[in-house]
Amino acid sequence: MASLRFLPPPQSQNLNSLSTDFVNRRVSYPQQQLNFTKITALTNSDSSSPLLDSKTQVLDVVPLLSSSEAYERLKTFREKIKGKQQYLAMYSSIFGGITTDPAVMVIPMDDHMVHRGHGVFDTAAIMDGYLCSLDQHLDRFLNSALRSKIDPPFDRENIRRILIQTVSASKCRNGSLRYWLSAGPGDFQLSPSGGHESALYAIVIKDLSPAVVTPESRGVKVITSSIPIKHPMFAVTKSVNYLPNVLSKMEAEEAGAFVGIWLDNEGFVAEGPSMNVAFVNKEKELIMPHFDKILSGCTAKRVLALAECLLKQGKLTGIRVKNVTVEEGKEADEMMLIGSGVLVCPVVQWDEQVIGDGKEGHITQALFDLIVEDMKSGPPIVRTLVPY
Incomplete structure (x- = not known):
């Protein structure tokens, strides 16, 4: 598979001038500074294969992925992670339901919780099929939302019901439930005053390697x-x-x-x-x-x-x-x-x-x-x- 690559301008280019031009949005590249080189892409024909194996490799071509290709890469990425936690179920008010597929346990980039930190969260332990202190944590959660000027998309009882059903769908009997209220997606502005709807997310987490606590190791x-x-x-x-x-x-x-x-x-x-x-x-x-x-x-x-x-x-x-x-x-x-x-x-x-x-x-x-x-x-x- 052949493709084209832009090579950087010669070192003699005035970098300060170039930076100023970018700010003024009037950058122009003289024709003689553009070198087109035919290269072979690093990826194979299987678009689900990761392009990079380490931080030191150079990405020669950034592929344009279809929805299915992007999903396959997300799936591969999740399968390769050797973390100590397993994600068993996620609820998102964005897609209005629960998923047990870790590859789609994501939130939009323009969610104000992502790019502005405008969100609150809380957690509750799951022990032997029971949620511990759920109501106490939920009260604090909603108080945090009130202080953060986030109007929840549902009332307290519906949020509580959603959280319990998410744990039920996960089949997890020992783990933890973590949940978030966000100002919601919609744009990259500072304030969410553009008519956004807040978002609720929840995820059930199971620790794959819980620490063994002994009298000698505690402390x-x-x-x-x-x-x-x-x-x-x-x-x-x-x-x-x-x-x-x-x-x-x-x-x-x-x-x-x-x-x-x-x-x-x-x-x-x-x-x-x-x-x-x-x-x-x-x-x-x-x-x-x-x-x-x-x-x-x-x-x-x-x-x-x-x-x-x-x-x-x-x-x-x-x-x-x-x-x-x-x-x-x-x-x-x-x-x-x-x-x-x-x-x-x-x-x-x-x-x-x-x-x-x-x-x-x-x-x-x-x-x-x-x-x-x-x-x-x-x-x-x-x-x-x-x-x-």
Whole structure:
């Protein structure tokens, strides 16, 4: 298959002038600067085959694909990914239904969630065929949408029904459900005021290689994050604007730690990039930072409620939500991260300071056991049966 390729202008071309011409939209190429070279395309006759095998190869020809060819390439791309997660079902209000084909689990490029970050999301764990704390997560989801000026395409009850049916279609009994509300597709403008309809997306995820948690492996190191924390106006909203969270997590990984811990604008302990923080002080009080400047964690709030039984058993002397200084945190007997992804994870070192005796504490372990049991056999308020 022969085709034509444009070769770049000679090096003597004035690049500054060329850049200015592009800005003024009056670029012209003298005929002598255009060299046409016949080449052989890198792809074979099977248009579903990937063109590139590595970042170092040069793409000589960009193919023009038909709809079926584009789909086949998406399918091949998905089949080649050796990730730790499997996508079992997706709902999209754009096509008004559920698909179990990962190749078409996509959203439009002109969706304002993609190019402007104008969207919110939430998640719910699936355990033994039940959705955990679905209503609590859904309430936070809709509150985030309200703060983000996104009017949902359906009312709360219909959204809830769609989410449950998506899990049912997936046949997943242990995994997670993640869902988004977007300002919707329609253009690439800054504001969605051009009459867009908001969009709802949901996807069911199964972890293919869940971590095996043993007493010896539990316990992580954290660092104080140098990435600026979000302003409280945005921190309390679970939006898709997660660049600070991503950079904080990457900074921690580069330092050999699990996550970074954010401090608020007054220097008090705030939260991690995707989880809340709690401590057990030397007086055996469970303390947690206020939620007024950080995301109100559904798992964290459930842990606070479950901790009441430890109070009754005398294992805790108190439960408080308060401002926590860094000094208090580092001198605590126990420190833990709390969130839907980690449940209750013990922290054994913060920066250079070893927490307690450097091992998972008894209260942390007890709270982990309580939240797991709650997810497995808790009351109907925290468990929604999925009709498979």
